[in-house]
Structures are given as C-alpha cells and as structure tokens.
Amino acid sequence: MSPVRLEVHAREPFADGHRFAEGGAYEVLTATAHYTVDPEAPALHSITDLDLAPRDSDGAVRFSGDVEILRPVDGGRRRLFFDWGNRGNKRAVQYFCDAPHTNRPRTLADAGNGYLLRRGYTVVFGAWQGDLLPGDGRLLLDLPVATRGTEPVRGLTTAEFIVEEPTASLPLSRWTSTRSSPVSAAGEHTARLTRRRYPHSSPEEVPRTAWRFARLQGGGCDLRSQAVAVVASRSDLYVEGGLRPGWIYELTYQAEAPLVLGLGLIAVRDLVSHLRHDPTQPVGELNYAYGWGRSQTGRAIRDFIHRGFNEDAEGRRVFDGLLPHVSGAGRLDTGRFANLTVPGGQQFEDHLNAADAFPFAYAETVDHLTGAHDAIMKRASDPKVLHTQTSTEYWQRRGSLVHTTTDGRDLGFPPNVRGYLWSSSQHVASPVPQAPGRGICNYVENVVATSALFRGVLDALDAWVSEGVEPPPSTVPTVADGSLVTMEEWSRQFPAVPSALRPYGPNELYAVDRSTVPPVADRARRYTVLVPAVDADGNETAGVRAPMVSVPLGTYTGWNTRAPGQGHGALHEFSGSTFPFAATEDERLITGDPRPSVEKRYGDAAGYAARIRAAAEELAARRLLPDEDVERAVSAAADWSAPRHDIDLP
Template sequence: MSSVRLDVRTREPFADGHRFAGGGAYEVITATAHYSVDPEASAHRSIADLDLAPRDSDGAVRFSGDVEILRPVGGGRRRLFFDWGNRGNKRAVQYFCDAPHTNRPQTLADAGNGYLLRRGYTVVFGAWQGDLLPGDGRLLLDLPVATRGTEPVRALTTAEFIVDELTRSLPLSRWTSTRSSPVSERGVRTARLTRRRYPHSEPEELPQETWQFARLQGGGSDLRGSSVAVVPSRHDLLIDDGFRPGWIHELTYEAEEPLVLGLGLAAVRDLVSHLRHDPAQPVGEINYAYGWGRSQTGRAIRDFIHLGFNEDTEGRPVFDGLLPHVSGAGRLVAERFTNLTVPGGQQYEDHLAAADAFPFAYAESVDHLTGRRDAIMKRASDPKVLHTQTSTEYWQRRGSLTHTTTDGRDLGFPPNVRGYLWSSSQHVADPAAGAPTKGICNHLGNVVATSALFRAVLEALDAWVSEGVEPPPSAVPTVADGTLVTMEEWSRQFPAVPSALRPYGPNELYAVDRSAVPPVADTSGRYTVLVPAVDIDGNETAGVRAPMVSVPLGTYTGWNTRAPGQGHGALHEFSGSTFPFAATEDERLFTGDPRPSVASRYGDAAGYVARIRAAAEDLATRRLLLDEDVERAAREATDWSAPRHDVELP
C-alpha cells in the first residue's frame, strides 16, 4: 500500500510565455503531494521509527509535501529532471543554467542561459527534507512525529555549535532554517555543555549556571523592541557570556518528539513514480527520469540507491539515471534525532557526523575493520550513475573511498557507474561568482568555474540511458598510476607557494562507536583516505580539468585553512583556495615564488584566451564540454577571467 494524490494549486505561464528554442513555452505548476505509506511493507524496513508513526484507520502512515514543476507546455522531450532541493532550496536551474539562485523562478532572467528549458526537460522540485521550517520559499515536507502511545519518544542526542563571531543564543538545530529536536523536561536538568579548541582537544565542561535552554528576544532599533529579554525555550540554547568564536561547543541532552525523517526518501520514490506512471498526473507522458543532487542531496541520492528506494512499490525502477554531486563517500543516514541540515563530517566541524558509514563505494567491497561486505549498487533496479566530485571531497569528505577499498587499494566502479573528479575545484562553485575573499580563512577562495561541466554530464547521462551511448570513461585519480597519493607524498609534490599555510592532512575517518552519546571515535581502527597528486604548479594531475585549470592563473586547491582565532590551521568547511601566480618575472623573483609568472606563460591576454579556447575544444572533443560552452569559456576568459582573477601586466 503506497500512493500519491497530487493537488494542483496553481498553473501559471513561466517567463510571460517566452518560447525557449528547442523547448517551447513553459508553465509553473505548484501542488501539494499527499502520501500514504504502508509501514509494514518490507520496502520501508530501513525507515527509522516508522513503526512508531501514527496510522489512519487503514493502517497507513500519511504525510504531505510541496511540489513545484517547470513544465514544457508542448510536452518537451518527455524527460523528467528531479532537483533534490538542497535544504529545501531549488538549485538545479542555478547550476545547470548559470542562473541566479531563487526559490521562486518566474522571470526569463531566472532561467539563466535556459539550458534545461531549451533541452525540453520537465523540471520537478519535490520536498523531501522533513525538518525544515517555513521561510525563503523553501519546499516543506510535513512529517509525523514518532510516539509510544500517548508518551513522546525520548533519547540522548548531541548538537554541535561553532560560530564565527560572538553569539549568545542559537537554536538547538544550529540552523535558523531547521526544526530543533526539543529538550525534554528531564533533559533540562541533566544536559551537559562542553567546549574544546580542536576536535581532538580535551573538552572543558561549562557550569550549568552559565547557560540555559532559552533564546534572546528583542534588541531591535525601534522603541518597542530595543530592550532584550531572555525567553525560556525547549528549542534554543543560550550561553551567558556567549558562544566563543571558533571554538567547538557540544551539547548532550535528552531530546523528544523525533520526526520520521526517512519518509523523505519514500516521498521522492512515490512522487517520481506517480509522475511517470499515473494517467492522472499533470505533466504529460514521461519516457525517462533523471535526478540530481549536490552535497547533502548527493548523499541522499546515494542512500536512496543503497536502501532500495529506486524500485517503487510495484517493482518498477524509479529513476533511469542519477547525478550525485559533491557527496564524497557519504550517505544521508536518517536516524532518530538526525539533523538533516547538518553537513557531512569535516575535519573541524561536525567531525563525528553519522554521514560517513560503510559502504562508501558503489562497487562491492569489504570493510577491513569489521569484515562486512556491501555496496551502494547491488540491485537490478539500480539506475545508471555519474558521480562527480571536486578536490574538496578528497580532502574533507573522504572522496577517495568512493573508488578504493577501505584500506586504500584501487577498486573502481561497477559497469553502471562512472566517476569524475573536477580537478582542483572546490565543493561550492557559484556560476555567478565574483572576486574571491578570505572570510575566516587564511587564503582567497577557489575561483575555478565548473558549471559548464554539469551540462556535459547530463548530456552524457541522457545519451547513455536513451540511446545506449557509453559516457566518457571515468576520470578519477588512482593508486596504480600514482595520481592518488598519501598526505606524505602530496606534501613532497606541492610547491613552496609563498604564504600558503598547508593543511595538516585530509579529514581522517575512524571506526566510530555510535552507541555512545556523544559518539566516540576508535582511533585504533582507521579507514585509508587518499588525495589527488599535483603537478609542479600545485594543480591536480588527474580528473577532468576545467579550462581554468588546464590554463591556470594560479594554484587552485580544494582545501583552505582556518585563520587565527577560528581554529587556526584546521581545514575550513568546504572551502578551497586560490594562490595567484606572480604577474611578471620581476614580481616572482622578489616574492620567491617557484611557479612561472603569468607573463612568461601566456605573454598577453590574447595568448591566454587562445589557450583557454584550445583547452575547451579538447574537452568538447572528449564529450566533457558542450560546443556552446567552448564559446562561453573563451568569452569569459577575456580580461584574464575577471572578476575571478585580477591580473595586471605592464
């Protein structure tokens, strides 16, 4: 028993009825999806606490969520493209069309270069994350709370807080966009709060009289709101002297009222199946279904496959192809009191998050610490997958484990998977990025432009599914050819770039005892995490090199280090770095830079643009770039790729 009823709320022309070449006119459909799930079905055994969800008179668990659709009025190419909205935000049009981010696409400007619409895709945005709060146009999923009869479900949980500047109160979720798991009455009395300088530092406990479950209210500029009040709250934490910037604060408390978060995967399965097979659905005939998610939602895709959700309740495949991007080796792991907004574990932040759990690889492998055998891909219903990741995932998200054994030997991918490293790029690469800044890091952010690669990957997936045309071969670093190396080898390769504070190492991964609260790492059992090798400029040698990396104006890394006072020296979140080359040989000599200058490499701006065009044409020949993006690459390279780069030659 599993069904969907889709109530359409509005249908409006998109972009005033503009006709996209190849795709025609589009309309925007908003709807509410009503879901009904059989909690006894074997397909739902992986959903934590589903047995504790309220049931209706038929024994079903019901819930609902937002759906929005960009639909080609003339039917398009009968291809559905599902955007696993990152934290409830629409991202596909932004990244595939180089468009400004908006959760309410309405105008022609919101379509960017129009790629998805010119290609006639039916773009579907469906809510899957159940712990989000309303605001900013986020897609919401209304999920049931697990209960034991009339009693709430309670258990110990942890929440980690790191702030960039002095802050007195925060929601227990740490994110204003996200529902907090409320503290129980007993938890108010028994909770413990600690702070530590680095993840492995000895924590110091904060006396209970110095903090409380409360929030600050007021502090505004007008007369009525200028004063400040402390309001008791089961959803917030207040420290009298404030959260110390850059320190790791960890709260352990008894929480209650957990949401049945795993139903989000069932929602995606049932919505897409409904749109493909139900004659009453509002989008017209669909021949193929693809899905894309980045970071958090890339992890959701990997869990979706691993847990068998790509087969609907009637045994039919749901997606023909999926595109998980920058997930690293992580999965979603929606357990009791999971905060789905929290990123996967990083070296400094959320270090022991549950996101990284065996299996890491798509191909079958053995956990050398436990002897367990498993794989992400193991069912006849599995889709074709093109897994893409950046340098950051190798440094922060244990990305090497997607294609190596747990003890660091080459494993590769199964036949229905390809993997691509987008060399020397960082986790987030805004298509509209401006000049880089440092933020709370030691170095300028990574400026490599990679959005064009999204379009090529989708074209390759579509050709693979619909025409049987093999995609470009996997392009990832390997141990065998010396392009996937240990930290020690990488340190020998990386040049002596002036002012570069190198990382201590990649984010390590240990076996973790998750029965303990907070979780405890077993440092006697470590998984092997490797990083891509680099050339004499410090740029990565393996993978797919975007034109800016093939023809560099600097060294681009997937890592950046925290500045003094912010966890100095540790890797910062998902940030990369740019270390510009000296503009001239005179500058290079004065700064002691071992890397050749811009002038000695390219001569002038025209020489640089010509080299960029040649690199783009080479990618297009290998089907890693669309022909239309060759021209874009050359056009954007004028004036030395400003504003991403600032090169001034005499």
C-alpha cells in the same frame, strides 16, 4: 489506492510564454503531494521509527509536501529532471543554467542561459527534507512525529555549535532554518555542555550556571524591541557571555518528539513514480527520469540507491539515471533525532555526523575493520550513475573511498557507474562570475568555474540512458598511476608557495562506536583516505580539468585553512583556495615564488584566451563539455578571467 495524490493549486505561464528551442513554452505548476504508505511494507523496514508513526483507520501513515514543476506546455522531450532541493532550496536551474538563485523561478532572467528548458526537460522540485521550517520559499515536507501511545519518544542526542562571531543563543538545531529536537522536561536538568579547541582536544565542562535552555530576544531598532530578554525555550541554547569563535561546543541532552525523517526518501520515490506512471498526473507522458543532487542531496541520492528505494511499490525502476555531485563518500543519517541540515562532517566542523558509514563505494568491497561486505549499487533496479566530485571531497569528505577499498587500494566502479574528479576545484563554485572572498580563512576561495561541466554530464547521462551511447570513461585519480597519494607524498609534491599554510592532512575517518552519546571514535582503527597528486604548480594531475585549470593563473586547491582565532590551521568547511601566480617575472623573483609568472606563461591576454579556447575544445571533443560552452569559456577568459582573477598585465 494510489500512494500519491497530487493537488495542483496553480498553473501560470513561465517567462511570459517565451519559447525555449526544443522545449518550447513552459508553465509553472504549484502543488501539494499527499502521500500514503504502508508501514508494514518490507521495503520500508529500514526507516527509523516508522513503526511509531501515527496511523489512520486503514493502518496507513500519511504525510504531505510541496511540489513545483516547470513543465513544457507541448511535452518537450519527455524527460523528467528531478532537483533534490538542497535544504529545501531549488538549485538545478541555478547550476545547470548559470542562473541567479531563486526559490520562485518565474521570469526569463530566472532561466539563465535556459539550458534545461532549451533541451525540453520537465523540471520537478519536490520536498524531501522534513525538518525544515517555513521561510525564503523553501520546499517543506510535513512528516509525522514518532510517539509511544500518547507519549513522545525520548532519547539522548548530541548537538555541536561553532560560531564565527560571539553569539548569545542558537537553536538546538544550530540552524534558524531547521526544526530543533526539543529537550525533554527531565533533560533540562541532566544536560551537559562542553567545549574544546579542536576535535582532538580534551573537552572542558561549561558550568551549568553559565548556560541554560533559552533564547535571547530583542535588540532591534524599534523602540518596542530595543531591550533584550532571555526567554526560556526548550528548543534553544543560551550561553552567558556568548559562544566564542574558535571553540567547538558540544551539548548532550535528552531530546523528544523525533520526526520520521526517512519518509523523505519515500516521498521522492513515490512522487517520481507517480509522475511517470499514473494516468492522472498533470505533466504529460514521460519516457525517462533523471535526478541531480549536490552535497547534502548527493548523499541523499547515494542513500536512496543503497536502501533499494529506486524500486517503487510496484517493482518498477524509479530513476533511469542519477547525478550525485560533491557527496564524497557519504550517505544520509535519517536516524532518531538526526538533523538533515547539518553537513556531512568535516575536519573541524560537524565531525560527529554519522553520514560517512560503510559502504562508501558503489562497487562491492569489504570493510577491512569489520569484515562486512556491501556496496551502494547491488540491485537490478539500480540506475545509471555519473558521480562527480571536486578536490574538496578528497580533503574533507573522504572522496577517495568512493573508488578505493577501505584500506586504500584501487577499486573502480561497477559497469553502470562512472566517476569524475573536477580537478583542483572546490565544493561550491558560483555559476555567476564574482570576485573571491576570504571569510574566516587564511586565503581567498578557489575561483575555478565548473558549471559547464554540469551540462556535460547531463548530456552524457541522457545519451547513455536514451541512446545507449557510453559516457566518457571514468576520470579519477588512482593509486596504480601515482595520481592518488598519501598526505606524505602530497607534501613532497606541493610547491613552496609563498606564505601558504599547508593543511595538517585530509579529514581522517575512524571506526566509531555509536552506541554511546556522544559517539566515540577509535583512533587505533582508521580507514585509509588518500588525496589527488599535484604537479609543479600545485594543481591536480588527474581528473577533468576545467579550462581554468588546464590554463591556470594560479594554484587552485580544494582546501583552505581557518584563520587565527577561528580554529587556526584546521581545514575550513568546504572551502578551497586560490594562490595567484606572480604577474611578472620581476614579481616572481622578489617574492621567491618557484612557479613561473603569468607573463612568462602566456605573454598577453590574447595568448591566455587562445590557450583557454584550445583547452575548452579538447574537453568538448571528449564529450565532457557541451560545444556551446567553448565560446562561453573564451568570453569568460577576457581580461584575464576577471572578476575571478585580478592580473596586472596589459
């Protein structure tokens, strides 16, 4: 029996039949994938609670998920491109095609510049995250719940709550899009809620009389919903007077009915294998399969490789090449009561997430704290990998550990991996130009545009896999050349930017005892986390410099600090900063800024645009930027890169 049955519900023309260069006309297939797995298969033994999933009369475990496919009607170039949808959202067309985000791409406008379609890719969106709730067109995966006979599995778990404005109630998952692990009947009476100012602060108990398992309901505009009520709920937390901004709340409780979340990785494995090899599949012949994931799904890719899932049930390689982006050194936590929506763990937020566990690097190395040997890449079935990350991953996601030993020595990459730092950029960069915001941070966000680099790495991966053309060499900071440094050295390098509150340090990583709930970090046993060195402007010296970084209008960092009342001074989530240069020398002198002004650097807007062109052409010559993006970079530089920058010069 095939492990996948693909039930196609609808076929419809995409973009009214518009023809995209090599891709030609496209159609959209909407389907449900029905999966069948053997829970006794040795390759699946790492999946938590699979032995407790309900089985059918044949002893198999069954589940299903959403699939959508953008298919070139005439076959295209026979390359499958799988979008590991971040939290159920379709993101590949948005980031590779500079398109607006939509979970229902149907129009020509939804295709943006059409890059993926012009190159003839069969774009596959498949659900893999099983704890999402319906809404906003998210891709959903219907997974089994672990049980012991007729009783649900129960156990202790921890949830962390941080809010930006007073909030009376939240789901236990902390996310309205995500299923909560409900509290058991007994757990309602034994749960404990604490709060603290910072992760290192001593927690204080929140009195049991001040909170309960409930949700606030009502408060709407309609007459019938204006009143509010507190409704008992085993999936929500209610705090009298509201959770307060700037505090970290931590709930420890007995949960029940966990999902078998690890099956999501098997869904990807079996769906892609089915599309490549099953003669009944509906997309036509495919020669190569690539995949891309960003942040959460970049971690999913690394976990997928590490656990050997790039080999299907028949022993065949699944993906020929993978592109994990901004994963940092993390993988997935698919253990019992895990929450896949929660980010990987930052300095202030979500620091209890078990995403960062040895091995961190693709190459084999030793955990100097435990003596364990391991690597992400260690099998003949492993794909080719181009790992990309921004400055933010070095500050918040322990990105240096991707290519160093656990005690901070250069390690590099195995032959089938390349790594690239996108210098001085932040975790998320909108592909659509927009004015920067500040949110609850001290500074406006990092404005560096990097979407063209996505197109560069995919072109390089395709040439590597299909033609044997080596990709550009890895471009990451190293200890050996002084471009990867300690916090102390970075502090000596960073310029005295007026009014800049520097970070306390990067997000550190300690050995953690996860046998306790909540887990306990051993601050005497620490992994070494290093950050990229910077030049006199404060911009990073190593890595792939996007044109805006090679020709800067300010200092661009991968970090931003929380504002007063919001955990003041701690690093904020995945936010970077922009510290604009003074427009004129007169402004620079009055503000005491040590960095030369925009006027002194470039003279006028034409001089700036000419420098941008030269920087883009240099990247294109190194095959890090498609040729077509040179003119895009120059066009975006008009009027001093507005609206990303606001420069008051002619």
